[in-house]
Amino acid sequence: MTEPAVLHTTAGHVLSLTLNRPETLNALTPDQRDEIVRLLSEASASPEVRAVVLTGTGRGFCAGADLRGTAATTTGERVPGDVARTLRTGAQRLIAAVLDCEKPVIAAVNGTAAGLGAHLAWACDLVLAAESARFIEVFVRRGLVPDGGGAYLLPRLVGPRRAKELMFFGDAFTATDAERMGLVNRVVPDGDLDKTARAWAERLAAGPTRALALTKQLVNASLDADRATAFAAEAAAQEINMTTADAQEGVRSFVERRNPAYRGR
Structure with missing residues (x-):
């Protein structure tokens, strides 16, 4: 039986959300986005959930939006406004769901966080990163404008000049670099990531x-x-x-x- 693309369990008042498409470095599909939005909305209203941890399986936290199958549609005829509508109901809705969740959300970045995947981490309230994690503002490499709230989130976290550097060049940077810039709260050994995220979440879940x-x-x-x-x-x-x-x-x-x-x- 095929495993769900988003695993979710609740224990000790902590909701654990795990992106589960390791073969794609957890590139997000529309169905996954909708599922995460639904689960975060339910978490806000549930007295059983008092903290949330978001992570991924395998080598990737989230490689961004899954663009497979979209290349053909980008060269064909489009109705004006299609792209904007897709962003509003897709990537932007996902980031807003994290920002608006009424419970604290911790990102446990276990591997590559690229494009929308990096913005998903930036939207979380606290960010833990494994030593092997890396981040990439990948949009410029594809000739795209940053979306998923990136140009809103990143300048507020690191300032406009640093944000432009990251977005203009699209270079990968390490978890240690991210911590130095204030994008990550703490870098931990890979083997300690889950344990540390759980400990932080349990402290939050025991709070007011x-x-x-x-x-x-x-x-x-x-x-x-x-x-x-x-x-x-x-x-x-x-x-x-x-x-x-x-x-x-x-x-x-x-x-x-x-x-x-x-x-x-």
Whole structure:
């Protein structure tokens, strides 16, 4: 029986999503994109999920969009707007699903992350990379404009000048280079990647889930907001958060001088 192209399991309040097409370095198909979007949407609403780990099988994290079978259509007659519509409902929808997920998402980059695959990692809240991992802004090599939110995400992470260098030349760079540029939180030995990602996810899953969701929302929105807007959003988020059981438990545990026991509510 053929294995699913996206493996998913939930244990200890951690949802593990694994791209499972190792023969293509986990190049993404439309069906895989839709499945990941669905699972992340369900994770946002599920009290059983309090953190998410995204990784791949084999030598690749994700080699980008699977372009096989599309070459012929790019030279034929197209209806104006077809490409833009495909991006909005495909790659951009996928990246938005990661950014908008109400649970923290960790990328455990086990191998090559190229094109959309690199942008999938950049969209995650935390990025762990195996020592053997490498990243490539591959679009220029194919004569393409970066898509899947790349020109939005990368300048915000490394600045416009560095982003242009990576996107103009399309050179591969190592996990260590990515860490130095601030694209990766930590580089770990290949054999420790799964264990480290699990440990980080379990810490997040034991945390105050709504506070983390609101913190993620605040940080992401701050990149496009002025100070007054950011301060107003912060005050509103804290007002909302103080109604949660976890916030009340956090304050109570501080007064009682004990470790908090958060329940994600």
